[in-house]
Amino acid sequence: METRPRSFYVLTVFFVLFLAFLYGPTVTIGILSFQGPGGGLTFPMRGTSLHWFRDLFQQQAVGDIWGSFSRSFTLGVMVMVTTVVVSVMGGLAFRKRFAGSTLLFYLVITSLVIPSILISLGVGLIWSQSGLPVHWSTSGFGAQLTWTLPFGLLIMFAVFNRFDSSYEEAARDLGASSWQVIRHVVLPIVAPSLIGVALFGFTLSYDEFARTLLTSGSYNTLPxxxxxxxxxxTTPVLFALGTLTTMFSLSVIVLFLLVVWLLNRRRARMGSDAGKGMV
Incomplete structure (x- = not known):
């Protein structure tokens, strides 16, 4: 029987500690959200109940929490759609080298290394100095795009670098127009990657704090x-809110993964049917 080296167990312990560090706070918040009515924000727990979840749904108990949730959700969808569209267009454009493409690429990536609070301050100042109202749907939307677009573009660059152009050439040989090639050939092939870009766009926007801090105006987003x-x-209602928002985020991720699985399964079935047809 082959014995594992000592380094394996050392690295295993390190990995377990890393997971505990990474997910421990979230698990702790989830546990404390089930405190009894007399419980507080710390251990030990004073009974268990759903009291703080019920309290959360009382509007007067938590201020504008549901309004802020709807704003974050709407903003997340706006950012998601824009990120997907612009990322696909950018990926298609960068397949062909054009004048200034390298400079443009580095300008896009630069926004990832600039401190987020400076981005928020800069966008807020531009809006206010231009006489435009600072609002979550305008300045906040623009500030968050500086965070999501670079990720979306990087994903699409990687996808199109591996894209086999022979599929497009075959479609053109069959008489397809440029739009038909994109619609019926390119987009179906890169669809799983588009789901990933959409997931990045929504989740990064939904929980973004720093770039929204000075650009949301008088209406708060959820973070x-x-x-x-x-x-x-000073009650566990805050933990109950954190638990629900975490579950919502995980549900969105599971939904996107399910869509990717269905797309891959559909593609595999279509490929199998095409193979049988050729036989």
Whole structure:
């Protein structure tokens, strides 16, 4: 029987500690959200109940939490759609080298290394100095795109670098127009990657704090509302909110993964049917 080296067990312990460090706070918040009615924000727990979840759904108990959730959700969808569309267009454009493409690429990536709070401050100042209202759907939307677009473009660059152009050539040989090639050939092939870009766009926008702090105007998004609650909420209702938002985020991820699985299964079935037809 082959024995494992000592380094294997050392690295295993290190990995387990890393997972505990990574997910421990989230698990702790989830546990504390089930405190009894007399429970507090720390251990030991004083009974278990769903009291704080019921309290969360009382509008007066948590301020504008549901309004901030709807704003974050709407903003996340806006950012997601824009990120997908622009990323696909950018990926298609960068397949052919054009004047200034390298400079443009580095300008896009630069926004990832600039401190987020400076981006928020800069976008907020541009809007206010231009006489435009600072609002989550305008300046906040623009600030968040500086965060999501680079990720979407990097994904699409990687996808199109591996893209086999022979599929497009075959479609053109069969008389397909440029739009038909994109619609019926390119987009179906890169569809799983588009789901990944969409997931990045929504999740990065939904929980973004720093780039929204100075660009949301007088209406908070969900991360800003939660941050505001930490200064005046001293009950586990805050943990209940954190648990629900985490479950919502995980549900969105599972939904996107399910869509990717269905797309891959459909593609495999179509390929199998095509193979049988050729036989």
């Amino acid at each position: 800003l509302e939660i941050f505001g609650m930490t200064t005046n909420v």
